[in-house]
Amino acid sequence: MKTLIKNGKIVKKDNQLIPAAIWIEKGKIHAIGESFEEEAFDQVFDAKGQLITPGLVDVHVHLREPGFTYKETIASGSKSAARGGFTTVCAMPNLNPVPDTAEKLKEIYDIIKKDAVVKVLQYAPITEELRSETLTDQKALKEAGAFAFTNDGVGVQTAGTMYLAMKEAAANDMALVAHTEDESLLFGGVMHEGEISKKLGLPGILSSTEASQIARDVVLAGETGAHYHVCHVSTKESVRVIRDAKHAGIHVTAEVSPHHLILIDENIPEDNGFWKMNPPLRGNADRDALIEGLIDGTIDCIATDHAPHGLEEKKQTFLKAPFGIVGSETAFQLIYTHFVETGQFTLEQVIDWMAVKPAAIFGLEAGTLTIGSPADIAVFDLKTEEKIDDKDFESMAINTPFVGWKVKGNTLMTFVDGTLAWSKGDA
Template identity: 75%
Template structure:
């Protein structure tokens, strides 16, 4: 089937727009130009002079199925991704059952194949059931389709376990992806340790809870030669450790989430669970360090950490609510509105951090808009402003403090392998 996306604009490295039409056929991009009038197309879509980008790539989402389908399903989670312009997502393994054997991972991929509307790469856990010290069979999990290894949601507490896991991951040539959190430094914390936690009378989470484990891990990564990737960096100390490790030649990459770029603990108005996330919203100095880290290459990409929960779970105090914030449907829009339109980031930088770079660091065939590549494409409206409306979410989770925020850059259409999987007009 021949498909044409006409009247589009592509962002260039000079942060300028170039007019372009896209010819899609057999799941790939067959042509990028301005005149395909001699060809006959089965389907024609009008981009309405708006932005066409490679489909966005999110290396950190929680789809919650199996085990927690009241929070999210593979179908609703990937529909939410498509609504946000994402065509590839990488799903975390904190599920029930945890996909810690080849058989369980194969069964999970069967569900993904049946219900996903975007490409899903599935992480496998580092240790059995996530919280144990028993390593999984990485070779068998790789053969079953594991994208990388992570215990996201909890930190690997024992250095010896992490060292052995890194050695094996290096042998398998797969990344070891870390949620860094030293349980011995938590002290029951539920938000960032600082003046706001003191004002609200809530136990705080030290910055060292995160950064101390990164410091341990980069030394182990250097010793093992593994590709070590740090999830959702949130503190200035973490940025410093990662920067120093990169300068020393350690193969370390890192991601930052939109909420840590946009918000600080000072924005938290009250003791309300929608503001509870892990890692927590940090101080202004941390936020500044994250932005600087993105700009100087210390932090490689932006990832949402889309973490849906049930309404009643989140609609309570910090002490009772679970950690987590949804982000698939709001990430590009928020970053574009608050950083590109204000001149702090260029549009090309944002597209790079949210498509090409995450694909590149994990070796994915995604994130580029070139002839011969998969026709994974997003179209964004950069002009019209509308408010974030949870009633329009495809996700089952609405747990975000960004509800009601005015944004531009909303998704018009998303194509996966040349097939339209989201259309705002539908």
């Protein structure tokens, strides 16, 4: 099967958009040129003068299956990713059952093989059942297909457990990915500790809850030689610790989520669970530090932390609602609109942070438009402004405060191994 994507534009190193057509054959990119004779192809898709990028790579999503399929499934979550232009997503293990054995992990991959429309890589937990101090069998889980190891959602509370896990991860040449939250510093907090938490009469979450555990972990990563990756960085103190660790030569990488780059706690209008996320929305100085950290390379990539929940769960107060917002379908659009359109980021930088870098830091065969690479491709409309409408979501969940926001950069088509995984209307 020969497929052509015609009439597109790609970004060159100088941030110029140049005309491009992509020739796809046997699931790979066969050639890239300005145009090709259409008669030679079995399928032709028209990009209509819009942007062609490598398929986006999201190293942090929650697909909720098995165990919580009223929130999301692998089928719905992967469609949601495809609608956002993502072709590879990495799914967190806070599931039921937790995939803490090779057998449980293989069962999830059986569902992925059957139901996913994009490439789904499954994380395995660092410890059994996530909250225990007993390490999982990393070697067996790696052989069963584990993408990396994480206790996302709760984090590893004991330094000794983290040290031993890092030693194992280094021995198995696997990344250890950390949700950093010292629970002894939580004090029942549900939002950022600051003027807004006081105004709303809600218990706050200290910045040190996150940053202190990163500080602990980078020392351990330096001791063990492990690749240590920090999830959803949210505070200026965390950025400083990560920057210092990188300067010291420690193998640490980090991600930031779109909502922490765009929103702060002052944007929270009321005690409404749709605004409750973990880490919470922080202060203006924190947001500035995150943006600076992305630009100077302290933070390596953007990841959504797509966290679907049932509507009734999220329609509660901060004290009762679960943490998390959905993000797969809005990430690129929000980043493009709020940073590229305003001149803060270049388009090349955004593609780097959302496709090239996440693939590179985890050694994935993804995130690039090169001859011979998998034909994982997204096409985005940079011209048309639309409102984010939760009625259009492929996700089962709609828990996001961004509904109604006007954005450009909406996805037209997403291809996985050269096969159309999602398209908008008659695109």
